[in-house]
Amino acid sequence: MRTKKILLVLTLIACLASSVFAAGASETKAAPAADGPVVISYYTWDDSSHKALIDTFNATHKDIQVKAQILPAADYETKLTTLLSGRADIDAFMEKRQVDMFGQYDNGYLEPLDSYIAATGKPNPAVEAFKSSSVINGDTVVIPWRGGAYYTYYNKKVFEKAGVPTPDYYVKRGEWTWKKFEEVAKAITAADPSLVGSTIYIWGGQGFFQAGQAGDSIVTPDGKIDNIDNVVKQLEMRKRLEDVGAMWSLVDMKVTKLHYSKQFYDGNVGMLLIGEWFPGQMVTGRNDGLLAYDFEDWGITRLPCDQSEYVTVGLPTGNCITSYSKKKQAAFEFINWMSGPEGAAIAASYGVLPAAPGEAAKAEIAKNLPKGNSLDYFLEEKGNNTANFSPYGTRVETEFAKLQEDFLLGNINIEQFKTNFTKLLNDIIKTTY
Amino acid sequence: MSHSLKRTGTILSFLLPSFIGFIIFVLLPMIMAFGLSFTNYSGGPNFRFIGMKNYVVAFTNPEFLKYLWVTFKFMTVTVVFQIGLGLAFALILARDFRGCSFFRGALYLPNILSSVAVGLAFMFIFEPTSGFMNQFLISVGLPTSKWLAGSKSALSVIITIAIWQNFGYYMVLFIGGLQNISMTLYEAAGIDGANKWKQFVHVTLPGLSPMLFYGVTIAVIRGFQVFDYIYIMTGGQQGGGPAGSTNVLAFDIYLNAFTYFRFGYASAESVVLMIIILAMTFLQSHGQKKWVSYDIV
Numbered sequence: 076m077r078t079k080k081i082l083l084v085l086t087l088i089a090c091l092a093s094s095v096f097a098a099g100a101s102e103t104k105a106a107p108a109a110d111g112p113v114v115i116s117y118y119t120w121d122d123s124s125h126k127a128l129i130d131t132f133n134a135t136h137k138d139i140q141v142k143a144q145i146l147p148a149a150d151y152e153t154k155l156t157t158l159l160s161g162r163a164d165i166d167a168f169m170e171k172r173q174v175d176m177f178g179q180y181d182n183g184y185l186e187p188l189d190s191y192i193a194a195t196g197k198p199n200p201a202v203e204a205f206k207s208s209s210v211i212n213g214d215t216v217v218i219p220w221r222g223g224a225y226y227t228y229y230n231k232k233v234f235e236k237a238g239v240p241t242p243d244y245y246v247k248r249g250e251w252t253w254k255k256f257e258e259v260a261k262a263i264t265a266a267d268p269s270l271v272g273s274t275i276y277i278w279g280g281q282g283f284f285q286a287g288q289a290g291d292s293i294v295t296p297d298g299k300i301d302n303i304d305n306v307v308k309q310l311e312m313r314k315r316l317e318d319v320g321a322m323w324s325l326v327d328m329k330v331t332k333l334h335y336s337k338q339f340y341d342g343n344v345g346m347l348l349i350g351e352w353f354p355g356q357m358v359t360g361r362n363d364g365l366l367a368y369d370f371e372d373w374g375i376t377r378l379p380c381d382q383s384e385y386v387t388v389g390l391p392t393g394n395c396i397t398s399y400s401k402k403k404q405a406a407f408e409f410i411n412w413m414s415g416p417e418g419a420a421i422a423a424s425y426g427v428l429p430a431a432p433g434e435a436a437k438a439e440i441a442k443n444l445p446k447g448n449s450l451d452y453f454l455e456e457k458g459n460n461t462a463n464f465s466p467y468g469t470r471v472e473t474e475f476a477k478l479q480e481d482f483l484l485g486n487i488n489i490e491q492f493k494t495n496f497t498k499l500l501n502d503i504i505k506t507t508y
Numbered sequence: 509m510s511h512s513l514k515r516t517g518t519i520l521s522f523l524l525p526s527f528i529g530f531i532i533f534v535l536l537p538m539i540m541a542f543g544l545s546f547t548n549y550s551g552g553p554n555f556r557f558i559g560m561k562n563y564v565v566a567f568t569n570p571e572f573l574k575y576l577w578v579t580f581k582f583m584t585v586t587v588v589f590q591i592g593l594g595l596a597f598a599l600i601l602a603r604d605f606r607g608c609s610f611f612r613g614a615l616y617l618p619n620i621l622s623s624v625a626v627g628l629a630f631m632f633i634f635e636p637t638s639g640f641m642n643q644f645l646i647s648v649g650l651p652t653s654k655w656l657a658g659s660k661s662a663l664s665v666i667i668t669i670a671i672w673q674n675f676g677y678y679m680v681l682f683i684g685g686l687q688n689i690s691m692t693l694y695e696a697a698g699i700d701g702a703n704k705w706k707q708f709v710h711v712t713l714p715g716l717s718p719m720l721f722y723g724v725t726i727a728v729i730r731g732f733q734v735f736d737y738i739y740i741m742t743g744g745q746q747g748g749g750p751a752g753s754t755n756v757l758a759f760d761i762y763l764n765a766f767t768y769f770r771f772g773y774a775s776a777e778s779v780v781l782m783i784i785i786l787a788m789t790f791l792q793s794h795g796q797k798k799w800v801s802y803d804i805v
Contacts, residue, residue, distance in 0.1 A: 153766040160551045178769050182552020277746055326750050327636050329743050330657040470768050473747045481751035484659050506565050506773075508548050508558065 112140045113405040118155060118168035120148040124355060124425035125169070128220075128413055131421055136412075139405045159184050165397050167406040170217055173208060173390040174468030180211045181466075186396040187214035191407040201414040201430035205391040208461050216395055219430035220414040221422060223389030224351045224459055225284065226452065227256075227379065231372045233345040237266035242346060243376040243448055253285060256346070256379035257312055257321075263345040264321040272321035273346040274338050275313065277329045279472030280463060282479055284348065285309045287388035287462030288380055293475075296465040298504045300497065306475075307493060314483055326480055336360065342367035348378060350389055354453070355426030358443050375449040377457075386458035391430050428453065470503045538782075545776035550769045562776035571752070572760070572777070579756040579781075582667060583731030589671045590727050591720070594678025599712075601679065602686040612683065616676035623673070627740030630669050631656065656741055659753040666737045666754055674730070678723045685719030686712070717800040725792050732785050735759055757781050 119125045129143045146154050151171045179185050192199050201219040202209045209217050227242050234241045239262045245251040260272025275281050286305040293301055316322035336356045338344045361370045378387045394410035396403055412418055419429030423439035444450050482492045545562055549555040566572045601612050633640045634655035642652040656662050697707045735758040742749035748759050765774035
């Protein structure tokens, strides 16, 4: 009887131990692909356009099937890093925070894609369009599928209420500078204090619009501090606007987790400076009945710019292949398709700006934008700078955000900000090893 | 097989499952964190041994020392108030009176709620523009505050919420301890002329001291480990409270590990935190001989 009990206990322990290890094993086991299609494991975050791209690819390709692994957007970077560290079954993945590619490259997780691109017999238009943010140490490590560009989104009703011309009026006259942006934002709030002239969101990188347009890197990829005057200029502008209620308070937004889309949907914000993905969110807002105004009552135009030739900022979003994948060719075919004309048309139908929009994509984009000149500004040929695309990027942005709050809360003055920011950048460079 | 051998085998077989769990989920990660703290590990295979560099960088970084100070502040205030309020309410509610069960339950209730849910609820209450608290202050003619959006007020708000949520746990613990103190001791003290205060100092406190010791030890450890309130209420991945005012050490460990991917440095910070907690626990354990009585009841 006792022997039976001991055997039972030992069996239970063995079951427990095997279940622990089996749980890990199931994550790393490759999908069977003996005689059927090659099944690749692809990681991305929850987004309707990603899902549509995967579904369409699977429906139109018999030899390759994509097994989507959808992670929550909020924790995506953390989970992806953990999965890569554990060499989980990932053939390809979408990069959410582009500067993370530096660490992944250093750790040997990214497959250089140059030979795969060369084998197609022609350059990849998406890579060519965003070369500076697709290549690390001479290796192409990502194929962009979504373009990267910031714009001014404006609410026509708010401008009408305030009796102020919309930003495209100033763009046409070549007057859409940061000074004019500040004037317009203040004019809106002065006309009606219930209206907020403008919104620039809480992410640290949003403080580098002017620096990016001027071609400043904050910290260069080889570890040198670049000019920070334009960062200071933008920060001072933000403070002036926040002080008169013409810009949504950054600290309040952060603490209350008030999303920029909600502010814009509610119809009290005049201008929102945000990226090329926002038309997709407007389409969602329209479809879900969240807009407090008609879909035709908003517009898109250029980002304010002080440079002699117009330039915007923004990093593209792209896909990488893991260096340890056993199905690299199939993974490449998928991510190459995603950045190509078919993928671009599907992305555009969701209001997303493709990295290399073809004619079909342009027609789709037009369906998801308000009438008028928005489409012209959205698709115009423009320079695109990428401030802060370096191995120091994430720390620079997060630490800058803290210091920015110190200044906006009045804890430090602008001279202290400059001193502390320079010291901070030096510390980051010294302690990145 | 001898009887004692069989008995040992049975005991071991029952202990083994949890011991395996302890090795996999506690001991191995601890050893790995200690080892990684001497490397520049960033989540991949290409890392190298860098000696004490992570520790040197930490202790020469004013930000690290600031986060350590915020952690100490959080721990000290929460321990004092959680234990103090827990004891005060235990003294009131240890007696039987009509409704005592309701009050015990009501005060303990916040403790069983998820910190995430509590954090989100209080975010709305302390919303800096139109939150309930500011609306209430306006209605009674008092000045409003930025609460969680103020670099001087955010930590106090979080400490208050942590105290509110957790003191009920210590109250229940102390009620259990108080009910174990023999009434004959109070009767004897009364006969000897001891007033209520003296009875409290010379009978209640010594009788409750094992529970107080346990409560303080747990509260100190929890205080040092605080993370969830900070993450939920003051900015999560966006770098923590206004101007970093609520950043405690555990939060900085999270930022370095999972936002900056500096796992080596984050491991060094974790080791420092572990050593501090171990040292505090050791000091408390060593010091208990002077004030904890196990034989009074």
